[in-house]
Amino acid sequence: MKTNNILKMLIGLIVLLIGIWTLIEPAWFGQSSMIYGLGWWVYFWDIVKGSIGPMLIFIGFIAIWITYEESKT
Numbered sequence: 001m002k003t004n005n006i007l008k009m010l011i012g013l014i015v016l017l018i019g020i021w022t023l024i025e026p027a028w029f030g031q032s033s034m035i036y037g038l039g040w041w042v043y044f045w046d047i048v049k050g051s052i053g054p055m056l057i058f059i060g061f062i063a064i065w066i067t068y069e070e071s072k073t
Contacts, residue, residue: 023044024037 023041025039
C-alpha cells in the first residue's frame with residue numbers, strides 16, 4: 001500500500017474518532033469531564049429526526065421520476 005493512502009486512512013480514522021468523541025455523553029460514564037466527550041448526541045438526534053421527513057419526500061420524488069422516465073421508453 002502506498003504511503004499516501006496510509007496517511008489518508010490515518011487522517012480519516014482521526015476524524016472519525018473525533019466525531020464519535022463529540023457525540024459521547026459524559027453522563028454515560030458517570031463523569032462530567034471534557035475528556036469524556038461533549039454530549040452532542042441530543043443535538044445530533046434532533047437533526048436526524050428533523051431530516052426524516054424531507055428525506056422521505058426526496059425518495060418519493062425520485063421514485064416517481066424514475067417510474068415516469070421508464071414509462072416514456
